[in-house]
Amino acid sequence: MRSSGASIDTEVLVIGSGAGGAATASTLAAGGRDVTVVEEGPWIDPDAVEPFSLEEMATKYRHRGLAAALGNPAIAFAEGRCVGGSTEINSGLYHRLPETLAESWGKEYAIDEFNARTLDTYAQRIEAELTVSRLPGAPPPSSALLERGATKLGWQAVEYERVFRYDAAGRGVKQTMTRTLLPRAMKAGAKVIPNCRVRRLVRRDGRVIAVRGRRTVNGATEDLTIRADHVFVCAGAIQTPALLQRSGIRAGIGSGLKVHPMIKIAARFPHPLDHGGVPMQVITEFGPNLSIGGSASRRGQIAMALADATSDYRHALEDWEHVSVYYAAIRSEGRGRVVAVPGLRAPVVTYRLTEGDMSRLARGLVHLGEVLLASGATELYPSVADGPIVRGPEGLAAWWDAVTRNRTNLMTVHLTSSVRMGEDRSRTGADSFGRVWGIENLRVGDASLVPDAPGVNPQGTIMAIAARNSDQFLSAT
Amino acid sequence: MLWLEREVVASLVSPELDDEGRSVVERYVDESLQSMPDHLRAGVAAESLVFGAWPRLQDALGRYDRRSMDARVERWKTSRFDPVRQYVRLIQSLVVFAEHELAPGMTR
Numbered sequence: 033m034r035s036s037g038a039s040i041d042t043e044v045l046v047i048g049s050g051a052g053g054a055a056t057a058s059t060l061a062a063g064g065r066d067v068t069v070v071e072e073g074p075w076i077d078p079d080a081v082e083p084f085s086l087e088e089m090a091t092k093y094r095h096r097g098l099a100a101a102l103g104n105p106a107i108a109f110a111e112g113r114c115v116g117g118s119t120e121i122n123s124g125l126y127h128r129l130p131e132t133l134a135e136s137w138g139k140e141y142a143i144d145e146f147n148a149r150t151l152d153t154y155a156q157r158i159e160a161e162l163t164v165s166r167l168p169g170a171p172p173p174s175s176a177l178l179e180r181g182a183t184k185l186g187w188q189a190v191e192y193e194r195v196f197r198y199d200a201a202g203r204g205v206k207q208t209m210t211r212t213l214l215p216r217a218m219k220a221g222a223k224v225i226p227n228c229r230v231r232r233l234v235r236r237d238g239r240v241i242a243v244r245g246r247r248t249v250n251g252a253t254e255d256l257t258i259r260a261d262h263v264f265v266c267a268g269a270i271q272t273p274a275l276l277q278r279s280g281i282r283a284g285i286g287s288g289l290k291v292h293p294m295i296k297i298a299a300r301f302p303h304p305l306d307h308g309g310v311p312m313q314v315i316t317e318f319g320p321n322l323s324i325g326g327s328a329s330r331r332g333q334i335a336m337a338l339a340d341a342t343s344d345y346r347h348a349l350e351d352w353e354h355v356s357v358y359y360a361a362i363r364s365e366g367r368g369r370v371v372a373v374p375g376l377r378a379p380v381v382t383y384r385l386t387e388g389d390m391s392r393l394a395r396g397l398v399h400l401g402e403v404l405l406a407s408g409a410t411e412l413y414p415s416v417a418d419g420p421i422v423r424g425p426e427g428l429a430a431w432w433d434a435v436t437r438n439r440t441n442l443m444t445v446h447l448t449s450s451v452r453m454g455e456d457r458s459r460t461g462a463d464s465f466g467r468v469w470g471i472e473n474l475r476v477g478d479a480s481l482v483p484d485a486p487g488v489n490p491q492g493t494i495m496a497i498a499a500r501n502s503d504q505f506l507s508a509t
Numbered sequence: 510m511l512w513l514e515r516e517v518v519a520s521l522v523s524p525e526l527d528d529e530g531r532s533v534v535e536r537y538v539d540e541s542l543q544s545m546p547d548h549l550r551a552g553v554a555a556e557s558l559v560f561g562a563w564p565r566l567q568d569a570l571g572r573y574d575r576r577s578m579d580a581r582v583e584r585w586k587t588s589r590f591d592p593v594r595q596y597v598r599l600i601q602s603l604v605v606f607a608e609h610e611l612a613p614g615m616t617r
Contacts, residue, residue, distance in 0.1 A: 086537075086610040096544040106595065332610035339605050340598070343586055346523075349609075378546030417594060418587050438591040441598065 037255035042068035042223075045243060045260035047230050047275070050117020051491045052478030052498040053266030054209035054217065055158065059502035061220035068258065069217070070228040070245060072267075073114035078208050083121075083309070084328040092121050099270075101368055101383035101444075107293055108443040109381075111268055115226050116209035118268070119491065122445065123310035123328070124194040124206040126164050127488035128155045129496070130320050137483045141454030144464035145500075154496040154503075161216070162207045163197040167312060174326055174356045175311035177301070181407030187317035192325075194312055195491070228256060233263065233279035233474070240474050262509065264466075266478040266498070269447040270370055273461075273480060274379035276451070276468065277372035283469060284461030289368030290449040290485040291383060292361040293442045295393050295435070296327060298337035299404045300411040304353045307331070311358075315403060320363060320487030322396050324403060327357040340441050341413035342421060348411065358404060360396030361446075363487040364389045370450050385437075393442070394435035401428045415441040446490050451480035453497075465508075466501040477501055510539045511554060513561030514600065519575070520582040521597075521604045530612035537607040538600065556596045560585075 043066035046057045053069060061067045073092070081088045089097045094113035101107045112118035131148040138146040158164075170176065171191065182189035196204040205211070214224060228247035233240045243258040265272045273286035311326025318324075327333070337357045338345035348355060368383035385393075401412050405425055412422040417439045420430045451461035451468070453476075460483075462468050466475045477498045479490055486493050510518070515535070522534050542550060564581070567573040585597045 086606065090540075095546055096541050098541055098545045098549070100549060104591070330610065332606040332608075335605040335609040336602050339601055343583060352609075373548070376547050378548065380548055417598070438589065438594070 037257060039257040039259065040068060041259045042066055043260065044068070044262045044264065045070065045258050046264045046266055046477070047243070048117060048266035048268065048271070048478060049115050049209060049214060049224065050112060050266065050268060050478065051119050051209065051494045053117065053264070054119070054213040055495045055498035056264050056266055056477040056502050057217040057222050058161075058213040058220070059499050060506065061217040061222040063502075063506040065506075067217065067222040068260070069214070069222060069224045070230060070247075070258070071115045071117075071224065071226050072229045073112070073226065075115040075210065075224070075226040076120070078116070078120060078206070078210055084330055084333070086332065088121060095378070099378070099381070101291070101381040103368075103383045103385065104437045105385070105440050105442055107291060107383050109291065109447060110443075110445050111270060111447075115224065116214065118445070119195070119208045120210065122489075122491065124196055125192045125310070125312060125314075125489045126159075126195050126492050127192060128152065129486055129493040130488065133320065133484070133486060141452060141460060141483045142456045143454045143483070146464065150500065151493075151496045154499045155492055158492065158495045158499060162195050162212050164193045164195055165198060166191055166193055167204070168198050168202045171313060172306040172309065172311070173303070174305045174307075174329065175313045177407040178311060178313040178315060178324070178326065178358070178403065181403035181405075182315050182317070184406040185403060187315055187403065189313055189315045189317070192312050192314050192489070230275060231278065233275070233281075235279065235471065238470060239472050262473045262475070262505070264475045264477045266476070269450045269479040270379060270381060272476055272478055273370040273450040274372040276461075277379075281468060281471065284451065284457070284459070286370035286450050287367075288449045288452050288459070289370055289381070289383065289447065291364060291368065291444040292446040292485055292487070293364055293385065293389065293393060293444055294359040294361045295397050295400075295440065295442060296337055296340070296357055296359045296415040297397070297400055297404060298334055298341070298348075298355055298357050298413040299409040300348055300351060300355045300413075301409055302354065305329070305356045307353070307356070318399065322360060322362050322392060322399070323487065324360050324396070324400050325358065327359050329356040333357055337415060338413050340415040340417070341419050345413065348413065358400055360393070360400040361444075362389060362392040362396055363485045390435060390437065390440075393440065394432050397431050397435055398428050401431065417441065446485065448479045448482040448485055448490055451476045452483045453481040454483060465504040466497075475501065475505065510535070510542060511557040511561070512565060513557040514538070514542065516561075516564070516578050517582055517597065517600050518604055520579045521601050523608055526608065526612060530608070533612045534604055534607040537611060538603045541603050553596065553599065556592060560593065560596065
């Protein structure tokens, strides 16, 4: 059933409710503005589905996690599509933007008032609001073994903080946006409308005058028109440029996409491992251009990782409780593009890895193999088709030649930089505070603004930038 | 699912799964393919039609058998032609994930 339409008037409309949208909505609502948040996906209680499960993929992921950037090789990627966005499905690892990157981006993209000190101020605020902490006790075996291997090799490894709150018994609860900033925004008067897909922005005389969407309520759909004085698009690095392009805004939009490509190993150990969470130890010896850590390792994910390497994986899978999945992620030199094609609901995403990227991925795979063997792994299955299974350090050299464009299977969960911010109009889509060039009342507030791949989990960077830009908006309007 | 997709799933699914388990896996693969972005689904569907043309013809002529399809899928897994390898990899990923998340106990 579909009704002809409803309309809403609001002072500020925030499109998207993930890390950027929630930080924006919370800051603006606390600042006394009349805020409405629309989210394409449903509101799902964070305790309703098991983390990293197939049910979670079906209910909280866009396309059930089956999206890919076209290229040679293609890169599979995942985005959240629910209230809270990707904060509802990620591992909760948290990291501030490295100081050197903040300083160099500020200069390279001519971003006003963008430096490590300013961003740290906002990061502190976000960390206090969310609760960012380290594990109160000893790390689980899947995480501890990374540290053990790094110590043997003389490499630096750190325990990343996580957006988790722990009770007295040490039980952790991930502080997603539906548990933290969205309820806070609602308490300050913001309204959140789930199941509402924004189709396009209507413009006149350099302003957005209305937003056209469609929402579903109790199985019935209706067209929705929202009139807002100010619009913040916070739909993530893929959906934000796609919406802007669908609305006829194209200059500097969608062309600079950056990702952290990840190559993986399923590692078998002589002892059983934990499989409920994601390791929080990260090897930073080669950072920020290369980082090594652990991935979700439920039985299904282990099966997929083993099958990536060889057809003959079933004997290893019988021993799946002794297997866990680890990754090496790089800061890529390559670039991608997001293009909204008329008639297609989802944008076409492409990404071109450079030869340097391929070389870094091979190096990452070998280093990952080294540390896993040093930590006691007995068999390594790389995410390379027919990639040789390695059982000792002497076998790792073969991987240098195995990581080729037509054999390597890559994925990413970090996507940024598709509407870069800064004063250099030739390289950016928005100004230093996220205002889209040429549109007076339209701003972007998500991962799209981050000028380059940060080399660390980007949630902290996204939220600090969104809070900074929201504060600037409050003081300027 | 298209004809070839169904046949590839049948080749990849564990022989130890019972009929109910196979049905669960097949349904999951079908739903997942339908959830893909339109342009990616269209590409996979085009590959299914192209790669499936010869086996489909064999089927029409009564010369198709499961073992030859199983052998073909094994060759495709390590094909030097990237689209063929990626085609099988996609379906295999869905099959093994579903087998171990949805149907781990459904064995014969």
